[in-house]
Amino acid sequence: MPGIRTAAQAKAWLEHQGKSVQAFAREHGVDPATTYQVLAGRKKGRRGEAHKVAVLLGMKQGIIVDEPEAENSDPQVAS
Template sequence: MGTLKSPAEAKNWLRANGISISDFARQHDLDPATTYQVLSGVKKGYRGKAHKAAVALGIKADPICTQ
C-alpha cells in the first residue's frame, strides 16, 4: 500500500498530471460534486460516496486491501 495523501496533495497530484476533477470522477465512477467536496475538505469520506471518492483519491486506505 502506498502512502496516503492529504486532500491538498491529491488535488496537486491531479493538477500535476493534467487530470480534471470531473474527468477523475467519471473515470472512477464517482459523483463529481462529492469528489470536489472531499478534495475541499467539506466531506471527510467517512461513508458512502464520499468514502469511495476518498479511497480512489488515495486520501483513505482501501479497507479491502488492509484486511
C-alpha cells in the first residue's frame, strides 16, 4: 500500500470508484453505520468491526482476522 489514506482521501477513493458508503459496506459485509462513523472520525478503528472498516478503506495498516464463531452456540441444537 503506497500510504495511509485520510478520511477525506477514503471518501474521494469511494467517489472515484462510483461507490456509495452503503455499497462499500454491503460488498465487504460490514455495518454501514460503522463505516460512516469511521469516515467521520467518530470511531478510530482500533478494534472490532471499526478496525476492519479502517483497514478495508486503507485508513490504517492492519490484519483482518475473522472472528471465530462459537461452536455449539445455540443450546437448542443437539448433537
